[in-house]
Amino acid sequence: MRRLLRHAGALPGDLYRQRKSYLLEKLQGFNVSARARPWVVVVDLDHDAGCAPEVVRNWLPAPSYFMNFRVAVREVEAWILADRERLARYLQVPETRITGTPEEIDYPKEYLINCARESSSSRIRKGIVPGPGSRRVEGPAYLSLLTEFVADAERGWRPDVASDHSESLERCIRSLQNSIGTFSRESQRRRSSR
Numbered sequence: 001m002r003r004l005l006r007h008a009g010a011l012p013g014d015l016y017r018q019r020k021s022y023l024l025e026k027l028q029g030f031n032v033s034a035r036a037r038p039w040v041v042v043v044d045l046d047h048d049a050g051c052a053p054e055v056v057r058n059w060l061p062a063p064s065y066f067m068n069f070r071v072a073v074r075e076v077e078a079w080i081l082a083d084r085e086r087l088a089r090y091l092q093v094p095e096t097r098i099t100g101t102p103e104e105i106d107y108p109k110e111y112l113i114n115c116a117r118e119s120s121s122s123r124i125r126k127g128i129v130p131g132p133g134s135r136r137v138e139g140p141a142y143l144s145l146l147t148e149f150v151a152d153a154e155r156g157w158r159p160d161v162a163s164d165h166s167e168s169l170e171r172c173i174r175s176l177q178n179s180i181g182t183f184s185r186e187s188q189r190r191r192s193s194r
Contacts, residue, residue: 127144
């Protein structure tokens with residue numbers, strides 16, 4: 001999220017990573033807080049509905065002025081898969097192994113893990129892929145390795161490239177940019193009215 005916020009022109013403040021169920025349970029409280037300061041909440045669509053706008057209307061019918069509630073189609077991993085060239089290089093798999101249409105994948109996280117199974121790097125395989133007999137869905141370093149990839153501005157994930165291949169990411173970036181402009185104008189208005 002930090003990378004997306006910076007890409008959109010914001011200076012990220014505190015970031016919290018929570019499960020979708022927790023975020024949805026607390027969404028109305030976040031929305032109340034967003035009356036006074038900016039909030040960005042991103043959740044996965046998973047298979048809760050056919051399209052993101054439908055769940056946004058259901059989960060947050062009346063967003064506050066500074067609330068930016070976004071839904072990744074189907075999972076945020078689709079946004080990572082959308083930078084096919086860089087992800088293939090990072091995972092050390094052929095670029096052709098990664099789809100050019102990530103939002104059409106039913107389970108992007110599972111797809112990404114399966115790509116990592118074919119990596120020529122033991123670090124990637126051991127970190128991202130769950131071990132034999134493991135009850136975990138992902139490997140022990142899944143989050144840290146993907147965070148490393150996304151955070152690397154030189155060789156890692158490129159939001160501008162990824163947004164060309166992910167409509168929900170493109171909408172998220174545009175919405176963040178609009179929110180930043182709105183908050184800046186409102187902050188200036190409040191300062192000048194003192």
